[in-house]
Amino acid sequence: MQRETVLNTLVFLALPAVAAIALVLDEPFTITLATRAAILALAAVGLNLALGLGGLVSLGHAVFFGLGGYAMGILASHAQSYAPLDLGLFVIEGTKSMPVIWLTAVVVSALAALLIGLLALRTAGVYFIMITLAFGQMFYYFTISWPAYGGEDGLSIYVRNSFPGLNTLDPIQFFGLVFAVLAIVLFIMGRIERSAFGLALGTARQNAARVETVGLSPFHLRLVAFVISGAVTGLAGALFADLNRFVSPTMFSWQMSGEFIVFIVLGGIGRLFGPVVGACLFVLLEHLLSGVSEFWLIYLGAILLFVVLFARGGVIGALVGRGGHHG
């Protein structure tokens, strides 16, 4: 078995192990931390398809995270108030059902990614970064000035949404649900990475003209990757809002997009489990260092600087070598 596979397996098992130990020690807060890490990892796994495999440095992925969050917030708040949601052409009822909310979050995020991608992917490099950032800021300021759903104060949901057969208010059950979603998405992403589509996407990042000569359009490859990426990040947004039972414009902020990139860089760009390692490290450092100093981000910055300068393959690359051929 390759060293990276062993490490991936250990990382994958570490999250449920932490949650199980916390359950035994009756530490629900630690279970919530593990859940938070798994959700942030899911968001970054989504971005990793666009950034790691497609080379698309999107500084606007918080758009999809926020849309997922607001899909949950809006549907749940209408279910909470028993007031139907009037969309002009048609009226829909709110819902507290997680599967329905997830589906909505995925569809809305994918559509947004399609529209943003159609415009942004006509550019490259710094212009692509700026366009995605601009979309992020548009959504951020729109939600701030949207009083119907809390404006700057955000929107609280009093009871966590439901999933058939589970008590989602129980931290360990909600963790189990989130972890199962993360596992399924990682499995799908692994398949995508090894598929003809994934191989072509990775190659288009290295040399677009070469891909065109075999009949593949780099633009279409990147657009499909961007849409899948946005949909996964949107799903993470819905779960994040459910974890906190709160959604606010900060989910759209460019800092959020920056954090997703930090997870990927920390763990290892283009590696399937890179975002998982990065998100877990981030949550761990956030928890440990914020107890030491309120300026804990300075320490995180130093660690990130070290990784970028001395461990270009991220933590996974430093531990197993930079041999990942898609990296």
Next chain:
Amino acid sequence: MTLLSLDSIEAAYGAAQALFGVDLSVEEGEVLALMGRNGMGKSTTIRVICRLMKHSAGAVQFNGQDMARVPSHLAARAGLGLVPEGRRVFARLTVRENLIAAARPGPWDLRKVTCLFPRLAERSGQLAGHLSGGEQQMLAIGRALMTNPRLMLLDEATEGLAPVVRQEIWIALDAVRRDSGLSLLVVDKSLAELGRVADRAVILERGRSVWSGPMADVSGDIANTYLGV
């Protein structure tokens, strides 16, 4: 049936005009040799056919379709398979991944390509960038075949390779042509080897097609005048 036709093609790199009037045609199942000394416009003609470069005058028709506004990826999907000069394999993918990434439905699949080039089967899991020049060339041809083209264009497919490897590639191309009836447009400097494979030849001189005829006639004065051999 005429598969590809170029009619008075002109093309330029910015202000520098490279093609001043290229005429050629490739029939279904035919092997056409595109010949000429260095810098006469052979690779530019290939680039224009594959839509990697736009022509400024004239017409390119492939399978009855005007290719003027067709982007390069759709030209490839229409049935133009390019084996580019310098091989240009996907260096960071394995041999198998190179072939899979390009695959489209049709008679050519992984099994058939690895039968044609057994060395690719032996190197299946190896990174393409780590292959020898000859193996990379076989991979480049295999990758083009995996797109199931109607016309395969080979730009200096045996350049810089050891004689024994060149021989192996020419034998494979002959087999491709014989067994599948695939049309080929081949750019190469080796008159002897082209003579064994090609049906007809077109010779370019300073961006113009100056001679065309049966491959068997490319000898003596013609070879001396236009090819310097």
